[in-house]
Amino acid sequence: MTTAKKARTTPPYELIYWPQIPGRGEFIRLALEATGTSYTDIANESKDGINAVLALKDENATSSGDGNPPAFAPPALKVPGEGKEGKSLIIYQTPSILAYLGDKLGLAGADEAEKHWILSHTLTALDLNSETHDSHHPIASQLYYEDQKTEALRRSRDFREARLPKFFGFFERVLKSNEEGGGKFLVGGKLSYADTTLWHVLDGLKFAFPKELEAREKDYPTLFGSFYDSVKEISGLKEYLASERRLPYSQGVFRHYPELDRQ
Amino acid sequence: MTTAKKARTTPPYELIYWPQIPGRGEFIRLALEATGTSYTDIANESKDGINAVLALKDENATSSGDGNPPAFAPPALKVPGEGKEGKSLIIYQTPSILAYLGDKLGLAGADEAEKHWILSHTLTALDLNSETHDSHHPIASQLYYEDQKTEALRRSRDFREARLPKFFGFFERVLKSNEEGGGKFLVGGKLSYADTTLWHVLDGLKFAFPKELEAREKDYPTLFGSFYDSVKEISGLKEYLASERRLPYSQGVFRHYPELDRQ
Numbered sequence: 328m329t330t331a332k333k334a335r336t337t338p339p340y341e342l343i344y345w346p347q348i349p350g351r352g353e354f355i356r357l358a359l360e361a362t363g364t365s366y367t368d369i370a371n372e373s374k375d376g377i378n379a380v381l382a383l384k385d386e387n388a389t390s391s392g393d394g395n396p397p398a399f400a401p402p403a404l405k406v407p408g409e410g411k412e413g414k415s416l417i418i419y420q421t422p423s424i425l426a427y428l429g430d431k432l433g434l435a436g437a438d439e440a441e442k443h444w445i446l447s448h449t450l451t452a453l454d455l456n457s458e459t460h461d462s463h464h465p466i467a468s469q470l471y472y473e474d475q476k477t478e479a480l481r482r483s484r485d486f487r488e489a490r491l492p493k494f495f496g497f498f499e500r501v502l503k504s505n506e507e508g509g510g511k512f513l514v515g516g517k518l519s520y521a522d523t524t525l526w527h528v529l530d531g532l533k534f535a536f537p538k539e540l541e542a543r544e545k546d547y548p549t550l551f552g553s554f555y556d557s558v559k560e561i562s563g564l565k566e567y568l569a570s571e572r573r574l575p576y577s578q579g580v581f582r583h584y585p586e587l588d589r590q
Numbered sequence: 591m592t593t594a595k596k597a598r599t600t601p602p603y604e605l606i607y608w609p610q611i612p613g614r615g616e617f618i619r620l621a622l623e624a625t626g627t628s629y630t631d632i633a634n635e636s637k638d639g640i641n642a643v644l645a646l647k648d649e650n651a652t653s654s655g656d657g658n659p660p661a662f663a664p665p666a667l668k669v670p671g672e673g674k675e676g677k678s679l680i681i682y683q684t685p686s687i688l689a690y691l692g693d694k695l696g697l698a699g700a701d702e703a704e705k706h707w708i709l710s711h712t713l714t715a716l717d718l719n720s721e722t723h724d725s726h727h728p729i730a731s732q733l734y735y736e737d738q739k740t741e742a743l744r745r746s747r748d749f750r751e752a753r754l755p756k757f758f759g760f761f762e763r764v765l766k767s768n769e770e771g772g773g774k775f776l777v778g779g780k781l782s783y784a785d786t787t788l789w790h791v792l793d794g795l796k797f798a799f800p801k802e803l804e805a806r807e808k809d810y811p812t813l814f815g816s817f818y819d820s821v822k823e824i825s826g827l828k829e830y831l832a833s834e835r836r837l838p839y840s841q842g843v844f845r846h847y848p849e850l851d852r853q
Binding site: 386388389394395396397398399409410411416418419420422423426427439440443444446447448450451457461465466467469470478481482485489493494496497500501503504505513514 | 651652661681682686689703706709710711713714717730732745748757759768776777
């Protein structure tokens, strides 16, 4: 399916997420970009788009009157016409949005088994994403880094020395076990949303912990050689990553604090 | 569908999880018990069942030769006959197992929208479960509580004062928004795995932070009155909760350290 054809045949997907950072919204963007699917990134594309994010997380909101439940936090995906009584459907939680889009965009595997493995590996990659966040915010999301720096130094050391090898070793084994994927795909013989999700976490870790990653990459040649390098060359993703739509890392999940990296 | 009928018509589901603690395995047990589905809880039911858990998390394992990928951590669900070429299917990650079982056991809603909202709310309840774990283990899972007690005192205070009201307030709003559920179900008019999952997290929090919960429950009358009380009376769950199969809380996610509770 070509990019132009997809753009005409999919509903006008709308991503509701904070502007100016990749954040968890990036996992949704990558699934859409890898399939050449058109979408609106409302807070990045319009001046008052931030209002959609603020409305989503309004802690006084019960029902929006369109049949959708409240959402705990961004990102959310809005799909016009696919909700109750032909209204808009709104789904929140990154893995749930990816499971929905995966089915629609052909990123969810060839059968029921693959579909669930793709969700499982995605959840594991997102656990690594969450642990990366907690490496610089181990006490409270609402506090500044500077107010939990002592604890962050301790947690990030465990994260680098115990958690990273555990996750990297696991995904290396998944890639090696999947003969059909040839080191390029986690499940089966084609791209899934587990691949795009894991890829972004690896890319973010390279930014946040450059010394640690440089020292460890050689131990996982399938993950950092074959997999990481091939996903970023995939048609759709390659163009996206070179575009202005790909936002730089800054003060989100992936932050480069040299003192937290390997010394 | 009666319990006896289910027991004959479902495959011999096997839960692979650590013995003697509720842990994340409990979310799977509750979905099975609430639907009267027969299953084997291998590490609790047989003396050498622990070997299945150890094999699952073997960090040298690549493929088990049955077409399933490696699993990052327990719990896992084994479903004989449902994998590649008629072999056993093995799924890991709690939300992925619940999504699979939800479809099979009628706990995943009435349509595609409800199916995704149920997954979303489940993920949010499991985020609360993970944050509960981190309230006593904010630095490293592999260290003893005593070796991170200073940090735990600080994190648990934020957890009680900022995070609990945020999660409780959210689920109170979800319940109020879902008119069809009458305060008893998060999505639609019948039980889903989001309900059983959230119920267990609330129950665990009552054990771990009794003073905090006692002080807060009155602010969320739908959540702690209607919802919590009605789920535990549901046929199947009620009998399970009174049985010896329901394991007591001990040194798992939900731990009662009086010093971390409201003073």
